[in-house]
Amino acid sequence: MSTFTLTAKGPFSLAPSLAFLEGFTPASYQPGSDPALKLAFPIEGSWQTVGVRVREHAGGVRGEVLSPQPSEKKLTEAVRAQVARILSLDVDGSGFPDVGRRDKVVAGLQQRYPGLRPVCFYSPYEAAAWAIIGHRIRIRQAAAIKTRMAEQLGEPVSFGDDTVHAFPAPQRLAELQAFPGLSGRKPEWLRALAHGALEGRLDAARLRALPAEQALATLKELPGIGDFSAELVLLRGAGDPDRVPHHEPRLARAVAVAYGLPATPSDDELEQLSENWRPYRTWVCLLLRAHLEDVTGEISGTGPHAGR
Known part of the structure; x- marks a missing residue:
């Protein structure tokens, strides 16, 4: 082995x-x-x-x-x-504790979630596929579709005590014509995405090496990938460690909850606050997301603010 x-x-x-x-x-x-x-x-x-x-x-x-x-x-x-x-x-996360020393709220989150780093999608390709599958439907509905695609189109891997189905490789999605639950142009977008992956347009190292704005613009050239999806692919697919997502609707609320603010911060206020989080802004956003979920349950759909 x-x-x-x-x-x-x-x-x-x-x-x-x-x-x-x-x-x-x-x-x-x-x-x-x-x-x-x-x-x-x-x-x-x-x-x-x-x-x-x-x-x-x-x-x-x-x-x-x-x-x-x-x-x-x-x-x-x-x-x-x-x-x-x-x-x-x-x-290299050796400087991450310094962020907590500069920001007492981040320090509290680091203590609450010790050792937690962002867990990324397996690839930018899979992150982009998730964004397309989940477009304009509830998150749990999208997850069910993604799971069925893995089971029916992906390859099984045996771990002895159980079997895990991988998300289908782009060669398989490049031939996709339809799939239960995929409405509108989603099959077409997934085919285009698969071809883009095979051409190297979603390579993680390449996306990380580009200036962030250029990487986002490159991603938005793919059919079905908009502002929110492009940020998802770059941050949670390619694993960019230091960017604040400007199109994540829950981030401002997560900041307001964690910092005890009377209202959600504006984009400018969020940018100013996040300066203290460099060069791990994506990591801090993850801690804020985890805290918001613990407090409200809105992301998983168990709390009063649940929804996509």
Whole structure:
């Protein structure tokens, strides 16, 4: 079995990542008795489906490539890099505690969620597909459709005690004509997205290397990807660690709740406040999102403000 290790620079714990995934509706993650993270996804570039089991390891995590077997060194290195991005272990977080020293609200959130870093979609491609699937429907309805697509169109990966279905690789979606629950132009948009992924237009490293505004403009060239979706793909798909999403409708409310503000902040006020969060603005936004969900339950649909 091929294995690899990832060492965290700065605070990190796998346990909060598991807990976050359990409550992250798009992931549809089902925990088991084994305190390990079971990942099945198409690897960027080759788009071959892989299965990886990730466990806490001294100062980071240890990954085991369960599928395919045997795994060539080149594939294992690609898996390692993708898992690092998924868990935000490709970012040096040693300066993150400094943000809490500058901002007492962030310090409180860091204490409440110790070691939590953003858990990204498996790829910008999958993040963009989620954005298209979820366009103008409720989040739980979109998650159900995404799960069925994985089960019917994706490849299964055995973890011994259970089977995880990967989201279908772009080669499969490139041929999609229709799927139950996908209305309007969504099948067409998903086909275009799949072709874009195969052409390298959604490569995570490429998107991260571009200036943020250029990356967002590039993403919006894809059919069905607007302002909100482009930010989702860049921040939660490519894993950009330092950007405030300007089109996330719940962020201002999350800030108001965490900071005890009498009203939601304006865009300018939010920008000014977020200066103290650099260079981890995306990470702080995640902590704010987690806090909002704990307080209101509105993201999962369990609270009085529930809804998409």
